[in-house]
Structures are given as C-alpha cells and as structure tokens.
Amino acid sequence: MKVKICGIMDAGTALKAVEFGADALGFxxxxxxxxxxxxxxREINAQLPPEIHKVGVFVNESKHKVxxxxxxxxxxxxxxxxxxxPSFCKGFSLPVIKGFxxxxxxxxxxxxKYACEGFLLDSPKGVYRGGTGKAFDWSILQDADLDGKRIILAGGLNSENVTAAIRIANPYMVDVSSGVETDGKKDLKKIKDFILAAKGEEPLDENVYDA
Incomplete structure (x- = not known):
C-alpha cells in the first residue's frame, strides 16, 4: 500500500517520513x-530523493499561481x-489529484465527472478542507462505480484503523495528516507506526523514532 504523509512543515520530519517508507509527502x-x-x-524538496512524490495542496487558487x-x-x-x-483541472504541467x-x-x-491522475476522498470539511481528524463511512466505496480511478483515502486515518480502512475501501493510496500528530505537530513515532500498519508490517523498537 502506498502512503502519503500530508501537512509536512520541516525538513527533519520529511526526511524521517521518507526513511520510514512514505511514498509521497504533501505540502x-x-x-x-x-x-x-x-x-x-523548495528547501525541503531539494533534500528529498527524486522518486518521492512531492504534492502541493491548493484550494481555489489561480492556475497561473499554482x-x-x-x-x-x-x-x-x-x-x-x-x-x-473538471475543465480547470485539465492542462496542468504536472499530474493532478482532485480532492473531494x-x-x-x-x-x-x-x-x-473529472479526469485526473488521482482522486483524494476526504471527510466532510470543517474549518479547513482537510485535516479534520474525522473519518467518513468507508463502506460506501465498496459498491461505488468509480470507473477504475486511483483512489487516495484520507480523513480520520491513524495507525489503529488504517488496516481496516484499506480492507474496506481498497484504495490505491492512504493519506494522513492529523492522525500522525500530537498536540498539532507531526509525531515521528506515529508516522512510523502508520506507515508500518498501512504496509502490513510490525512496529519496531522505540529508538527508531529518534531524530
């Protein structure tokens, strides 16, 4: 299972997430x-391996600025x-992931109605568009006709429920932000545990989380 860690705000966390096995980072x-x-x-991305997906998250921004x-x-x-x-999402120089x-x-x-590289399905919006820490009913995806689209599952995921979420929703990728935070900041132990759980591996010793 591919994993995206979203809401990255510093190079140290980004590099550790990659070390732990993240496939994509969101900014x-x-x-x-x-x-x-x-x-x-720009400074963080200059330090990351080329194979890591570096995803910029935008809301109702002009195409030129994006x-x-x-x-x-x-x-x-x-x-x-x-x-x-749907028309706005076409014609970008990079692959587009549309969030819903x-x-x-x-x-x-x-x-x-959209033709994009990926489709991020998130919980109903709160104050902001994402990062609410609340999950939606994943079972509605089981009989949904999504025409073979690449689904990225987000919203309320954490190391304790991501295995069940993957089993129920069968996404292409899982995305997490608040579920790997403590007191509003990224928690390296939670990031590691989430990635291991999503990829079906067992947690390691505590000292692997040391920065």
Missing amino acids: VFADSRRKVSPELV EDIADYCGLTHIQLHGEES NIGCHSDLELVN
Missing part, C-alpha cells in the same frame, strides 16, 4: 494551520481541494 499552500511557504518547500509555485518548489504533483471544475469531501454515497457521483 499545504492553502489556508491551514499547516500552511507553508514556497521558499521552505504552476508558478509548483515549478519553483520542485513539486511532482498538484492536489486541488476546492471547487475547481465525502459525506454520503451521492457525493461520489461528482468524482466521475
């Missing part, structure tokens, strides 16, 4: 307590998590 450029500057993300930030920071993917239309807030089965109907 939030929209309004959020995890919002980061392009300058910081492209400028993506190029400057060295992003590999663009995640759009607002009311961006899912509350019920009918919310999934919108997904098939």
Whole structure:
C-alpha cells in the first residue's frame, strides 16, 4: 500500500517520513494551520530523493499561481481541494489529484465527472478542507462505480484503523495528516507506526523514532 504523509512543515520530519517508507509527502499552500511557504518547500524538496512524490495542496487558487509555485518548489504533483471544475483541472504541467469531501454515497457521483491522475476522498470539511481528524463511512466505496480511478483515502486515518480502512475501501493510496500528530505537530513515532500498519508490517523498537 502506498502512503502519503500530508501537512509536512520541516525538513527533519520529511526526511524521517521518507526513511520510514512514505511514498509521497504533501505540502499545504492553502489556508491551514499547516500552511507553508514556497521558499521552505523548495528547501525541503531539494533534500528529498527524486522518486518521492512531492504534492502541493491548493484550494481555489489561480492556475497561473499554482504552476508558478509548483515549478519553483520542485513539486511532482498538484492536489486541488476546492471547487475547481473538471475543465480547470485539465492542462496542468504536472499530474493532478482532485480532492473531494465525502459525506454520503451521492457525493461520489461528482468524482466521475473529472479526469485526473488521482482522486483524494476526504471527510466532510470543517474549518479547513482537510485535516479534520474525522473519518467518513468507508463502506460506501465498496459498491461505488468509480470507473477504475486511483483512489487516495484520507480523513480520520491513524495507525489503529488504517488496516481496516484499506480492507474496506481498497484504495490505491492512504493519506494522513492529523492522525500522525500530537498536540498539532507531526509525531515521528506515529508516522512510523502508520506507515508500518498501512504496509502490513510490525512496529519496531522505540529508538527508531529518534531524530
């Protein structure tokens, strides 16, 4: 199972997440307590292996600004998590992941109107678009006709429930932010435990979490 750790805010956490086995890292450029500057993300990405997906998260931003930030920071993917239309999501220079807030089965109907590289299904929005720490009913994905789309499951995931979430929803990738935080900050032990659980491995000794 592929894993994305979202809401990265410093190089140390990014490098440890990669060491622990993360496949993708997410950087939030929209309004959020995890919002980061392009300058910081450029610095972090310069230290990461080329095979790691570096995803920029944007909400209702202009295409020109998204492209400028993506190029400057060295992003590999663009995640759009607002009311961006199907036509808006086309024509970017990088693969696009479209985010959706899912509350019920009918919310999934919108997904098939888009043609994107990936589709991030998140919990219903709170103050911000993501990072609420709340899960939606994963079982609604079991009989959903999503036309073979690459689903990235997000919303309320943590090391204790991610195995069940994967079994029920069968996503292409799982995405976590608040579920690997303690007091609003990324927790290396929780990141490691989440990645191991998602990939079906056993936790290691405590000292592997030391920065």
